[in-house]
Amino acid sequence: MYELACPACNSSSQYDVSDYLLMCPLCSATFSLERETGHKEVYNDHFIVANSSNPVQVKALVLEWLRRLNHRQDSVDSEFFISDISGLSAPFWVVSIEAHTVWKGLVQRQHRRQIEAKFGSDYLIEQGQFKRNYRWAVSGRHNICESWGMTRLHEPKEPVSVGWDGFPLDSTFSRGQLQDAKSEKAAYESREFFDFKFSNGLAILGVQVSEEEAMRRAKLHVEQYHLELAKLNVDYLTDFRTEIEIAGIQLIHLPFWYASYVYKPQTMLRHFYKPKEKKLILEGYNSGVLIGQLPIHQADKIGVNATICAIATVVFLVFGLVLHKAFLLVALFSLVIAGISAYLNISAKQDSDAVASAANRQIDEADLAKVV
Numbered sequence: 001m002y003e004l005a006c007p008a009c010n011s012s013s014q015y016d017v018s019d020y021l022l023m024c025p026l027c028s029a030t031f032s033l034e035r036e037t038g039h040k041e042v043y044n045d046h047f048i049v050a051n052s053s054n055p056v057q058v059k060a061l062v063l064e065w066l067r068r069l070n071h072r073q074d075s076v077d078s079e080f081f082i083s084d085i086s087g088l089s090a091p092f093w094v095v096s097i098e099a100h101t102v103w104k105g106l107v108q109r110q111h112r113r114q115i116e117a118k119f120g121s122d123y124l125i126e127q128g129q130f131k132r133n134y135r136w137a138v139s140g141r142h143n144i145c146e147s148w149g150m151t152r153l154h155e156p157k158e159p160v161s162v163g164w165d166g167f168p169l170d171s172t173f174s175r176g177q178l179q180d181a182k183s184e185k186a187a188y189e190s191r192e193f194f195d196f197k198f199s200n201g202l203a204i205l206g207v208q209v210s211e212e213e214a215m216r217r218a219k220l221h222v223e224q225y226h227l228e229l230a231k232l233n234v235d236y237l238t239d240f241r242t243e244i245e246i247a248g249i250q251l252i253h254l255p256f257w258y259a260s261y262v263y264k265p266q267t268m269l270r271h272f273y274k275p276k277e278k279k280l281i282l283e284g285y286n287s288g289v290l291i292g293q294l295p296i297h298q299a300d301k302i303g304v305n306a307t308i309c310a311i312a313t314v315v316f317l318v319f320g321l322v323l324h325k326a327f328l329l330v331a332l333f334s335l336v337i338a339g340i341s342a343y344l345n346i347s348a349k350q351d352s353d354a355v356a357s358a359a360n361r362q363i364d365e366a367d368l369a370k371v372v
């Protein structure tokens with residue numbers, strides 16, 4: 001930390017000079033510092049989307065989310081415990097992008113003809129193009145993993161697997177809403193010039209990533225996304241080209257809320273299930289649930305299965321030794337099931353986040369159905 005004078009209000013404060021942009025805690029001016037010459041320059045395209053939520057509201061929304069997930073809604077209050085709620089305002093570079101994609105590939109014919117298929121002519125060549133505009137948000141932090149869930153905020157409507165951390169601002173900050181929108185304006189439209197007061201109590205993270213890097217990252221994300229979209233049209237993609245035009249870039253601090261909860265089942269399950277902390281992210285503009293981990297994943301269920309079978313193995317082994325040899329066979333069977341479950345448990349854990357976001361999408365769709 002170094003003490004510097006703000007170029008806008010001239011008062012001195014402590015700054016982390018390794019950040020790409022610095023923010024004056026007194027007048028909220030944003031500026032860059034050239035470390036060799038000491039030259040400072042005010043940066044004007046810095047905005048913030050005001051945080052409009054608080055821990056009490058977030059807690060109520062998380063319980064509402066859990067109620068919608070559960071078949072036995074009345075059990076939510078007695079079985080779920082909110083263990084932590086915290087928020088932060090994180091910097092994102094928002095890049096206005098127009099992306100034009102041209103693709104070509106092979107599509108399998110509906111009616112196979114045996115003779116032709118032999119020579120590989122069972123496919124038709126097809127080509128097409130599409131154009132899309134985004135306000136693409138790219139993290140202004142070097143370590144996108146420092147806050148849970150920030151790596152997978154994009155949940156496209158199309159069935160593609162997301163391998164990038166950026167996301168389209170408008171569709172992301174309007175999804176997952178469990179209550180009526182607080183404002184008819186999109187989050188982007190209601191942004192204000194950056195001022196610490198709009199965080200409404202949230203910690204504000206510093207800006208580390210430069211504009212140039214953000215633009216490169218945005219281009220890469222959109223290109224990857226469009227590649228996945230193009231693949232949906234064909235069985236084999238043979239050619240693909242995306243031209244990207246950047247119309248502008250702005251820095252926007254976006255509000256997020258984190259909630260952790262613990263599920264302590266009151267049913268028989270409690271003997272076999274070790275309570276774990278699960279997490280949710282909500283956006284702090286309209287309080288939509290962006291990502292949420294389910295109380296029990298497929299992995300947990302298989303884990304419970306493995307435990308029960310392991311116990312059964314021991315019981316039947318004892319029976320086999322004491323009572324009748326036939327029980328040894330049953331013990332062997334239980335052991336195999338327990339082994340398979342344990343193996344699946346390990347491999348299924350890796351997908352658990354994906355499962356959680358799929359469930360989230362289901363909630364969204366259910367809500368949409370209600371509105372219609």
Ligand SMILES: [Zn+2]
Nearest residue numbers: 006009024027
């Ligand atoms: Zn200042």
